[in-house]
Amino acid sequence: MLTSLVEAAPRPRPAYRSFRTSVSRVVRMSPHFTRVTFSGDELAEFGTAGLDQRVKVVLPIAGRGFVDFPEGEEWYQAWRELPAERRNVFRTYTVRAVRPADREVDIDFALHGDLGPASAWAMQAAPGDEIILIGPDELSPGRALGIDFRPGTVDTVLLAGDETAAPAICAILEQLPADASGVAMIEVPTAEDVLSVRSPAGVEVRWLARGGGVHGERLVPAVRDWVVRTCCAQGCIPGAPTSSAAVRDLVAAENADLEDAPLWDVPEGSSLDGDCYAWLAGEASVIKTLRRFLVREAGMDRRQVAFMGYWRRGRAELD
Ligand SMILES: Cc1cc2nc3c(=O)[nH]c(=O)nc-3n(C[C@H](O)[C@H](O)[C@H](O)COP(=O)(O)OP(=O)(O)OC[C@H]3O[C@@H](n4cnc5c(N)ncnc54)[C@H](O)[C@@H]3O)c2cc1C
Numbered sequence: 652m653l654t655s656l657v658e659a660a661p662r663p664r665p666a667y668r669s670f671r672t673s674v675s676r677v678v679r680m681s682p683h684f685t686r687v688t689f690s691g692d693e694l695a696e697f698g699t700a701g702l703d704q705r706v707k708v709v710l711p712i713a714g715r716g717f718v719d720f721p722e723g724e725e726w727y728q729a730w731r732e733l734p735a736e737r738r739n740v741f742r743t744y745t746v747r748a749v750r751p752a753d754r755e756v757d758i759d760f761a762l763h764g765d766l767g768p769a770s771a772w773a774m775q776a777a778p779g780d781e782i783i784l785i786g787p788d789e790l791s792p793g794r795a796l797g798i799d800f801r802p803g804t805v806d807t808v809l810l811a812g813d814e815t816a817a818p819a820i821c822a823i824l825e826q827l828p829a830d831a832s833g834v835a836m837i838e839v840p841t842a843e844d845v846l847s848v849r850s851p852a853g854v855e856v857r858w859l860a861r862g863g864g865v866h867g868e869r870l871v872p873a874v875r876d877w878v879v880r881t882c883c884a885q886g887c888i889p890g891a892p893t894s895s896a897a898v899r900d901l902v903a904a905e906n907a908d909l910e911d912a913p914l915w916d917v918p919e920g921s922s923l924d925g926d927c928y929a930w931l932a933g934e935a936s937v938i939k940t941l942r943r944f945l946v947r948e949a950g951m952d953r954r955q956v957a958f959m960g961y962w963r964r965g966r967a968e969l970d
Pocket of ligand 1: 960
């Protein structure tokens with residue numbers, strides 16, 4: 652009897668699953684940011700854990716839409732086995748907001764031209780367009796899968812990233828406790844790309860406009876400067892490089908050194924307390940430059956540094 656009861660027990664719901672949606676609103680927030688709102692009845696069960704929750708945005712194939720896209724828990728394996736021309740492209744994005752009661756999810760796309768299929772899609776997105784999101788299932792015990800911001804109970808947070816990390820940083824800022832302290836530094840293409848965001852009084856938010864410079868040109872010196880001033884008053888590390896050329900050289904050296912594996916290391920932060928937690932995301936060589944500085948020069952424990960290469964110059968996201 653017991654055996655048959657055990658056999659009959661339902662399998663736990665998968666942490667991630669596909670949600671069929673269509674675009675209901677498109678708002679061009681700035682020259683390089685577009686917010687797309689996705690709607691659909693299935694989104695009533697979309698995960699609400701927030702923070703830097705990542706999802707996959709599955710794009711339609713011209714003339715075929717999603718007819719070949721596999722459903723179910725084993726979708727990825729089934730997708731890989733399809734012939735290339737029947738494989739929908741997908742890319743990774745962050746949930747900027749979720750409103751289950753309205754059956755809506757917002758995603759903020761950083762536009763970088765029509766070189767990449769996701770950016771090209773977002774530039775043309777219009778109400779009625781169909782899209783599949785692979786995202787967290789609120790009813791699953793694993794609903795927090797895909798969240799990498801795990802600061803434990805540290806005193807100070809350092810959030811740093813480029814425009815692709817802006818949605819995650821903004822969502823994290825809005826969920827930090829009211830007494831949080833630290834800094835968020837977000838490098839964006841132009842001064843017109845500065846967005847408004849709610850944040851605790853003790854967390855300084857600095858938007859850094861690149862204004863035609865290379866990725867990292869404003870972010871790297873700003874992070875170094877903040878760490879030197881805030882964490883190393885006794886001068887335990889060298890000061891920030893001052894010239895753009897010096898930053899470009901640092902970032903280029905890291906780019907040349909990057910291997911093919913995704914640049915990603917997210918420590919389990921639940922045991923952290925006191926001190927500082929750094930969350931870094933954006934272009935891989937910039938993030939590697941920052942991480943090297945924090946760990947090797949500033950002496951931060953690598954368990955206090957989460958770093959995520961969200962994209963890599965000259966490389967499409969692996970399908
Ligand atoms: C966990 C995670 C969360 C992310 N969240 C977001 C998000 O919320 N919003 C967001 O906009 N992006 C986000 N990204 C980054 C996004 O997935 C990449 O930018 C992705 O490469 C875009 O796909 P694409 O099809 O436009 O370009 P791809 O086909 O992947 O790349 C084509 C070319 O464009 C270049 N490229 C890619 N992105 C950029 C860029 N931003 N600027 C300049 N050149 C670029 C590549 O180097 C490549 O040469 C996230 C990535 C990860 C891993």
